[in-house]
Amino acid sequence: MSTATRARHSHLTIADLCAELGVARSTFYDWRAANKAPRCIKLPNGEIRIRRADFEDWLITLEDAA
Numbered sequence: 001m002s003t004a005t006r007a008r009h010s011h012l013t014i015a016d017l018c019a020e021l022g023v024a025r026s027t028f029y030d031w032r033a034a035n036k037a038p039r040c041i042k043l044p045n046g047e048i049r050i051r052r053a054d055f056e057d058w059l060i061t062l063e064d065a066a
Contacts, residue, residue, distance in 0.1 A: 011041070011049040 017038075018025050031037035038058035041049045 010052045012052060012055055014048055014050075017050055017055065 012020070014025060014028055018028055028037060032040065038050050039054045041051065043049060
């Protein structure tokens with residue numbers, strides 16, 4: 001698997017996503033409550049992950065809406 005393909009298949013933590021966007025964790029949870037966050041995966045241990053591909057697709061939808 002190429003580096004680009006592997007990166008596209010990686011998962012982000014909430015902290016990763018917030019750091020990348022420069023937003024507070026509470027902002028992410030506000031977006032999630034309003035169904036405006038990227039699609040999330042809830043792991044059996046209760047932690048949340050966001051697929052890199054879903055995050056990138058979500059960003060594109062925001063660009064299209066602007």
